[in-house]
Amino acid sequence: METVNVLTPAVRQTAISGMERLRADFPILGIRVEDKPLVYLDNAASSQMPQIVIDRLVRYQKTQHANIHRAVHHLSGIATQEYEAARRKLQCFISAREEREVIFTSGTTDSINLVMHGYGRKFIQEGDEIILTALEHHSNIVPWQMLAEEKGARIRVVPINDAGELLVEEYEKLFNSRTRFVGLSHVSNALGSINPIKRMIATAHQHGVPVLVDGAQAAPHLKIDVRDLDCDFYAFSAHKMCGPTGIGILYGKAHLLESMQPFKGGGDMITSVSFEKTTYNEIPYKFEAGTPPIAAAIGFGAAIDYLEQIGLDAIAAYEHELLVYASEQIRALPGVRIVGDCQNKVAVISFVMDGIHPHDVGTLLNQDGIAVRTGHHCAQPIMQRFNVAATSRASFSFYNTKKEIDTLVEGIRSVQKVFAQ
Amino acid sequence: MSLKSIYQEVILDHNRKPRNYGALRSPSHHATGHNPLCGDRIDLDINMHDGRIDEIAFRGESCAICKASSSMMTNAVKGKSFQEAEELIREFREMLVDGIEKDFDHLGRLKVLAGVRDLPTRIKCAILPWHTLHAAMNSVAGATTEADDHEDQLVANNH
Missing domain, CATH: 3.40.640.10 (Type I PLP-dependent aspartate aminotransferase-like (Major domain))
Known part of the structure; x- marks a missing residue:
């Protein structure tokens, strides 16, 4: 994303610290799922609505x-x-x-x-x-x-x-x-x-x-x-x-x-x-x-x-930080492969796990309060190209945090543990 | 039983070591089940002799719930008559899809799959092999989870 590079580190830092405060604008982000705080990572399907809207x-x-x-x-x-x-x-x-x-x-x-x-x-x-x-x-x-x-x-x-x-x-x-x-x-x-x-x-x-x-x-x-x-x-x-x-x-x-x-x-x-x-x-x-x-x-x-008001440049810069962080974390997990790991992308990570079907991944992540999309994402030709029936997809918005990415990574490890037993 | 324990205790056992997994050499009946939502697909072969399921085997690409349900189903219907198998399909549907409150103890091991009822988005995964069995026994080429909605509707309309 060209917009990322034009921002100075100081501007980027301000953008990032400011972003986490925006969570308070979204009432739904405060709910609990399976008695865990909601970690909403299905923004590519539909994003949440701020109180002002x-x-x-x-x-x-x-x-x-x-x-x-x-x-x-x-x-x-x-x-x-x-x-x-x-x-x-x-x-x-x-x-x-x-x-x-x-x-x-x-x-x-x-x-x-x-x-x-x-x-x-x-x-x-x-x-x-x-x-x-x-x-x-x-x-x-x-x-x-x-x-x-x-x-x-x-x-x-x-x-x-x-x-x-x-x-x-x-x-x-x-x-x-x-x-x-x-x-x-x-x-x-x-x-x-x-x-x-x-x-x-x-x-x-x-x-x-x-x-x-x-x-x-x-x-x-x-x-x-x-x-x-x-x-x-x-x-x-x-x-x-x-x-x-x-x-x-x-x-x-x-x-x-x-x-x-x-x-x-x-x-x-x-x-x-x-x-x-x-x-x-x-x-x-x-x-x-x-x-x-x-x-x-x-x-x-x-x-x-x-x-x-937030600014699309600030949004792009912050989401890029999330993407880089999440990609590094997920790439480091053994038995997990990112599908479509190209250089120039928005904050979307599609991944598959060895021997574990995406629907099982989605169901078990939900037990930890994490919402990801699983399936073919209405893009079956892409699934065929990568020779997978389906993927799990985490898609981020500016109201997501690195802490939520940590929860996702923990969640993926916990899915692997369930299947390893 | 919590979802994680259902996975750990039952589903994964059948996922790792699916019973009756593979193909029959010359099946008398066959059907393919397909869940277009997630791409799950199973192939079911049966050898029926004198109206009784002598042999049964399944194979395919699917999630753990679908595979476990297939595996447990093949165990449950092997040796059963056509009518007994149809009855089991009906009862399994009652337990999982229709949510009828009654004692399903006679379903034995299959009863553990009742836990999937709390996961509306996954019921189709568990029911797919049963639709496929019904299709195979009645010599219909294929089954799809999408027909399930339709059937549910018909059932609902009849009430």
Whole structure:
């Protein structure tokens, strides 16, 4: 992570000592599991919510709720204003040129499906090719497979090496005159690898091909600048970054969004309707049919405020410290192997243990109050690549501590002890 | 019994030394069980003669709970008739999935697996071999833990 190196040791130290104090912002971190303090290390699946975001949701429901973009009354005005303010916060957060380039969706999966239906079904034809990577989450594979099947298009896959890094040279060789689209994860959910997407986007653009970036695992940990990346689409979800479930965004370049057909039809996405002809609304509303999760969108805005207050650079620096510490500790354990141990990654550690199935690891760690994810992480192609059925995954957030990593390492040793008897 | 002791005393014994592990040379019945959630997969071979399970063997990649359940199941049904095995499957489900409160002492060693009931996310691991046995005996090619939800629903709907 480039951001780590620019921080002086003093700044880094301040960031680290400040971070542990933030735990108090998260009520759920105080609960006990199996009569042990909760050690929550499943942040890549979903992060926890700070009190300030919870309070924002409550304040909205108690004093500001009505439907948006509809009525002339007081509450509808406030709700609309707050909903659109949240959109502007997201726009600034990712440095988008215009706020209409930010579409609220129900999450990353919904965003990707929107692009598949709105862009893919319109512009991808029989014999065309779509490039995806071996690191994709199922949500950036399955929609494109559905499209490929419908259209008779073909999917090409960028391979990875043993460290879990994309083979960029192989990627560059995949382009030909039939390449129409690239779908790319910024950060792998199963391994944590950070992909060199800026370079990969530039390559695609040399061939005139647009790129969708699945940023679900990147946005909580890295500063995202869609103009600097020059990506055509970027998608992520609130619930992985201290916000509520059921809300996320799709960023898209305005001219692309304008060229696309609507994904869902309904209210709010039209300017006029008659049984003869319907005129669609402008972007972003063209893609926001029906009443959106207004409270969740506003809560998302509050989560963005919270993260920006801490600073994404400070978050990245602190989480990198956690990653380095945890990697050293886990690597030192005999009988434990980290899967996808590449240089450039976010604070995610996927590991397997000799002779012990990940589900047994997860169940026994839970006895010590430790929450990790076990399974294939909705990324079965990665599991196949590494020839494992499943892994255990510890994924960290800025509210985790080195002490919790020690508890995890103790927990892993204790699992080994149970199995050694 | 605490979870750790279930692991230590029973599950690990069968995990390390699974009974009836392997393949039968020419099984009369076979099925593959699959848990798409965790990638667990077991293959079950049976030789049925005159409606009785003469021989049974299993193999596959799975977690300790699934392997122990498979191992103990093969011990329990060997020599049993089709009806007796189906009855055992039904009772095992009652104990683990339906959570029926009754005396399961007659299940013998299998009773220890009742502890898995407290781990809702792991019940499927324990039940997979039993589904597979049912599928094999009824000459269905495969079983999946996902059918379990469906069956539960049907059961629930019938109540």
